[in-house]
Amino acid sequence: MASPIHHVIIGSGSAGFGAAKTLRAADQNCRVTMITMDSLPFYQRYALPQIFRGRQDWRELLEVPPAKYDELDIKLRRRTRVVEVDGSNQIISLAHQETVAYDRLLVCTGGRSYLPENLTSQVDLIHSFGSYEAAMQVFKDLPKGGSVIMIGGDMIGIDLALTLLDSGYKVTLIANQQTFWPHDLTAKQQKPLLKALEAKGMIVFSDSRPIGVSDKCTNSATRCVTLEDTTEVLGDVVLSFCGLSPAVEFMLGADVDIERGILVNPELRTSNETIWAAGDVCQIWHDTEKTYKFYHGWKNVRMMGELAARNMLGGHDIFDVNVEDQIGVEPDGQLKSTFWTH
């Protein structure tokens, strides 16, 4: 009897889990393995700000109970780093010296937080919010009612900032080009949105970029961000929310085309016929605009995962953007973004 087809999914977020479920639903006999660097099973990253509303137990953030993986016969490998994909021989090398063979591979590793180059040397002084552990570290290090300095302020960051303000914390936003990312806005388009944030109590600096972060502060604050115009912004925690850069390094030898992200056709197939990509890690060919484009937002990402899975099973579905990119201010002063649709 032939061995069952082995589908491997690198990444365990919305796209990855959606794909795994779709694969299992369509083929009861195949092997489905998910590989992730995360310590936890798939949880709702968009719910991480809820930590500041009392949901500190990671179990409350899980998308599905752990037993669901058994029920679906999905092998989930956590804290596992892929160092190389051999696209010709269809072998994945893991950092701990194990190799995994696949028949079909889906890459949905998403992106990691982008940090402005001039601040990379101070990375140790800047908190991350990219995982449950990182978010909990922020929660622990931020005193009750304390002050957060947010550099950039992409839509993930704005979501957190609004929660923090609502929960009695202070937020100072140092706006830049990535503010409201992935919405691609000019400074003029940003203005009314920033005003709406100020109306909610946020302090906004929009005319000067940060040039340094320090823990040598003039008063009791533990962090100090210096702006180009010499202004010093004081706070307890510094967070950078400047969008995501696709996590693709391990794919460099995989025989797939990569620009910033992994390039895929509208069926989400890469230039290697056994490899697909979905979510924030891929750029999808846009036939009208004749270019590869990123599509962000949780709903888009989830849909990509499911679509890729169907096509891995022999389908030919075409990606059609699910949610158009829109942001605005409601009459009641609330920001509304399609990025937050989930």
Next chain:
Amino acid sequence: MMNRTGTDIQIAICGSAGDGTIASGDILKRAAALMGFNVIAFDVYPPEIRGFGKCISRVRISSQQSYSLKQNSDVLISLNDTHAIPHVGEVRDFGAVIYDDNLIANVPEGGHISGHIHPAQIPYGFSIRQISEQATNSARSRNIVILGYLAELFDLPREHFRKIIRDKFATKPRAVTDDNIKAFNAGLLAGSGVFKLDDVVVQKVDAKGNGADAEMMTGNGAVARGFMEAGIQCYFGYPITPATSIMERLAVEMPPAGGKFLQTEDEISAIAAAIGAGYAGTRAATATSGPGLALMAEMLGLGVMAEVPVVVVVSQRGGPSTGLPTKTEQSDLNLAVFGGSGDAQRIVLAPTNVEGCYRCAGRAFEIAETYQTPVIVLIDLYLSNRYETVIPSAHKQFAAKPRVPLAPNGDGAFKRFELTENNISPRAIPGEEGLMHTVTGLEHNELGRPNDAIHMDMNTKRHEKLKPAVNFPGLTVSKRFGDEGKVKVGILGWGSTFGEILETMYEAQAEGISCAAMKVVMLSPLPVESIAAFFADCDEILVPEVNYEGQFANIVCGALGKPVSRLNQTNGAPMAVADILAEVRRLSGKKPKTGQSDTFTEAAL
């Protein structure tokens, strides 16, 4: 599972022989005891003396009294993935699996433990080997690195570990201690900053806990301790797993205390010498396992016939024959109670925990002397090798009472085997003036001279004299636990299994099942009255035993003429609480619970 307040965690360390798995577990349990926790620990190791077999050290640390190991560990540490992978399922949901995530050799798919961790378990991978090599220029300290990591992850007092490490390597060159401290500190550093995602909690212990008063002992260590406190004068033994460590300890401790210790050429010589020493009036003992007891059976008969006090410790292992030398079993009960030719009743005591080993071994000499007969202390590998925190008695409660000399009776006229009212004859020590007498394995008259005609009377005397033993002062021969009065299910047990029985009883009570348990320590003569009273109170009786035939159930049924429900397992592992509980639920009419299985399987060996 039963709700316990405070700390109640179990850590399993799994590696290959030579990885330092057992040493690591030893440091962990001693450190935990020093912190004031109650500790129960049990090591499983391969039967081969050399090689690369699997070793597991399980340590249960609790702030309340525990009675057995838990079926599910809270933490599993892998020093060898091949051996540890089958045990991943032993870790409870939201417990931790700690492993090396930086191997030096390629492994095929499925060869690394990270691929086997359940989504509800928390993986903690770090470079164990690399950290050990960086700290000590050797990978041999991996077993100490993991202790540092553990101490950091669960915020355990570091100094207690360092003290135990220093103590453990005190006899080695200073560099060995220094390297191990370095490895421990390197593990601490590796654990610092690790975000703890499991829900395993170790609460600080009240400083007035067991602390310095408590001692970590194995069952075998407790036997040796009891012997020493009883003033043992002569020990003769031949090594056999799992009894050997009794002999090893006595070899060290007896000579300085004035005792005579001899390793004999075999078990027959050992029991013969012990009987000789007992006959000569000393406190004498030997220790063996099932195969050794089989060889000793003939000489035990002589001890019964000649009415010689002697103590024989038997630590059971899987049988028959060479059997399963490093796996536990309770299958030598028949041999202990009935083994040998003729009607050779002897006293058999079966302690149920480590403290019981200490008390039974200490008290056994007095019982043997009182009834002038061999006393067998029947334990098993699980109890022999199990560590528990014990607070030994502050006073020498087992010391021999001064012997009242008998009046000279005229050589040849002394009735060493006199038929008395209580069936216990006056006992003279060879060489005592005016008390010369004959002793023989042949049936004999009151003077000790061969005589067939008196066989019925002497048989009666040798059996009847033992009956009062069930009321021997200072010894718990049986004890009831749990609900008083009438209950739905009563669990009757003996030996090491009783820890699991007690845990089961508390679990059952927590589920609302009316339940009681009785331990029987004196297996011969059987305390029939108390067992009968227990039977009368229970709608159903369950007898769990780690043997195939239900040897104790057979004895009890024979004695009371009443049926019991049996639960028998012989998979080399202690009986699972979950398995006993399932039977209790069935007998009580309660539906089985679903959820995470916590049954030991073959992989648990």
